[in-house]
Amino acid sequence: MSASRPNVLLLLTDQERADLVAPDGLPVETPNIDRLRQQGMWFDSAYTPTSICTSARASLLTGLYPHAHGLLNNSHEADAIRTDLPEGLPTLGELLAEGGYTNTYLGKWHVSHNHTPGDFGFRYFGGSDYHHDNFDVAFEHYRESHGTTVHETDVEDRIYTGANDDGTLIAGTDPVPVEFSRPYFLAERTINALERWVDGDRQPCFHRTDFLGPHHPYVVPEPYASMYDPGEIEPWGTYAETFDGKPRAHEQYLQYRGVASFDWETWAEAVAKYFGFMTLIDDQIGRVLDALDELGLAAETAVVHTSDHGDLTGSHRLFNKGPMMYEETYRIPLVVRWPGVVEAGSQSDAFVRLQDLMPTFLEWANADVPEGLHARSIQPLLSGETPADWPESVYAQYHGDEFGLYSQRMVRTDRYKFVYNGPDRNELYDLATDPHELQNLADHPQYADIRAAMGQRLADWMDQVDDSLRGWVPKTLH
Template sequence: MADADTRPNVLFVLTDQERYDCSAPDGPPVETETMDRLSSEGMRFSQACTPISICTSARASLMTGRYPHGHGMLNNSHEADAIRPNLPPELPTFSELLAESGYDCSYTGKWHVGRDQTPEEFGFSYLGGSDTHHDDIDDAFREHREEQGVPPDEVELEGELYTGDDPRDTSSGTFVAAKTPVDVEETRAWFLAERTIEAIEDHADGDGGGPDGGEPFFHRADFYGPHHPYVVPEPYASMYDPAGIEPPESYAETYEGKPQVHENYLHYRGADGFDWNHWAEAVAKYWGFVTMIDDQLERILKALEARGLADETVVVHAADHGDFVGGHRQFNKGPLMYDDTYRIPLQVRWPGVTEPGSVCDAPVHLHDLAPTFLEMGGVSVPDAFDSRSLVPLLESGGDPSAVPADWPGSTFAQYHGDEFGLYSQRMVRTDRYKYVYNGPDVDEVYDLKRDPAELQNLIDHPEYADVRREMRERLIEWMERTDDPNQGWVPDVLRNAS
């Protein structure tokens, strides 16, 4: 008789454009009881960053454990100008390797890692919940809404907000926020949670789901949100009063001393037509969206407990990247490498391994989860990955002295452009400083301790000459370590700069 498979189940919940600060202890007053519970029962990573702040590229990095320049999906796959619309089939992905090792892998929700590919081509069974804008995989959610008697295109929204000169003009601009009259049970968030609960129950009923129940499962639930448009029903639509929301410190942005593209993006996105009252309304809906997803996560965790799987399942919550939501007076994301969009939430609850309530301050990346999932599953990490497993950190209890001696002291990120056009950027970030390389414009240096809002670019400040030099060397090291194609000439530019 074969030995029982003692590897843990994994439930991975990925949100779309969720800001780090929404579930941070010192963040705004957003109700995230379930995410807070994961932090109190597991480990919270305080310095987690995405390798790139754009959906397809970040998600492809998550799948492959590689930086975007390594997998080639440099911008969104659904756009006509996609540099690479699909993942190269020869690149190993963590999900295929887990499936080959015996994990029962399933997937619900947003994909966005290929114009013509689906999760089923990467080891998952796909259970529905995508949409045609990003993936065009199926019509499962539409069918659900029709069964509920409220097809999506027959709902009249309230208080719609659009970018542009007139935020109330629904005929132009980008749709930002609104209240929907439907019940929570008719939202995509509820539907994705329900499909995830069904997957958990199927795993349990199929003699899987744990050390004593056959093959372990890996389920990935990708929520569409809190990405714009921030459309939420009651009670979430009025949960946060716009009148009580104060502008963030970065709202004082003047763009003085910053790359010109920052101000260009303000106009390109149409956010120059918003005053703070409009932004406060959008922020209130965004926060409501976060809380709605948090409540759906609670339903999922209760299903794990009801099936007796909680102690045998690692639960991971992260986001592909953040969202400006008025920070620096900006909307969405773009070639602005601020913490608003590059810092992400990351919580891991691994019963028997992570110390409850522990905090890890070591710098980590979203795509470090790829080798982490493999090590959890006892699978060798491919040499092609340029990421590191978080398992040693998860086992450290948050003790800084237990962090491996060779663990990087910074994070590295990049940007290659989106529908605005190609725009090459690189960033290196420590707990104190940030350096941004902008190929066609002025570089940036920020002192995150003195200026957490990143308002003052210190690139030419004489007192920061040593910092500038040190951060440039860190950036060069990252480019060499990850075989960045720009290492052929950028290092000389940085070293020769004053």
């Protein structure tokens, strides 16, 4: 196996905010992701193409924005625009397989409702759940084989949306040992997958594990459930949100998600569990990294950690995600460790996107990269070089979820963020003076020139990616 064709281990989480693991981020214990960052490169300006699971994961597979791959919202819901990827789209797993890689996949899928990773170039080891693909009940069998079955009513310290315990479960304590938690189970199966690599004839290999967390419900076992004291968690800077001058959908989402009555004391209880969930996952990532070392695979394996999108977790007083293009949901973690290639302890501030990993992995594999992608290999950045034509902004989309179809487009530079909201007022934030995105400056006369310049950036991006709304949106921005 040549140095340009490494084994690749992709560790993807579900709804992980970048500030959970950023060098200057939140006070969350993540020593193993810290280890990856210290031994590799941290991308401080990594973004998802859209803050919704199916759409973002489909973009990672195809290197396309949602308007092009067609999965505009979650494939499992009753309002799904499409339930499956269109046939004929080149995908990461299939192209890697054509390039000679042995591909395996474990954990959350949530892309095509009627297909599994096994239909896209991977050998699927299962580990997902009923809600997302109804394919594998391995985790339930795992618990049952050890005499452990947990129902929602068994969960302790439960926090629900709504006034009564009939809403969505947000957080709680799982009354089982850590060994029977899903992250532990997925790490165990990941180690089993890595053990297959040492057979010799299977290399080069690509393995992807998708942890089903720290997405809500933030239900974790001890010691993680009580690891963080809610009384010591300070309110987010964004918690001062008044919704004044914001699109109406933001405040409507407060009601829709059932958290309008939450005070910070309630949110702090949930945030403490969210932090504990992240530390639990980090410990399982540590088990996987230790296995790489013990199996003698670390030197020839590129390890990538990222997430599909972030999580509001009470930021702006809101829950989950939705038609709000805030940093908490659009900025994602991204760290790459590749011994001998990527400088240890390095950092890139260049804007990168989740779907940029697709052509990056193909370049590593010396595989053909399809034309017409909305993605670009980050390999030059990993080599310590920023091309002169690298974008000075990042572009993202949102098309809606069960709240209803809601067209949004976003462009962000190092200082400003502009959001087009189809059915409502637009947004403009000066992140240098207002890092918490509390003051919408879209109608402020002193920012008219900035608004116009950001609107033009947005229009340019829409043209560049052949956005399906490019013929209409720019006309509204003058």
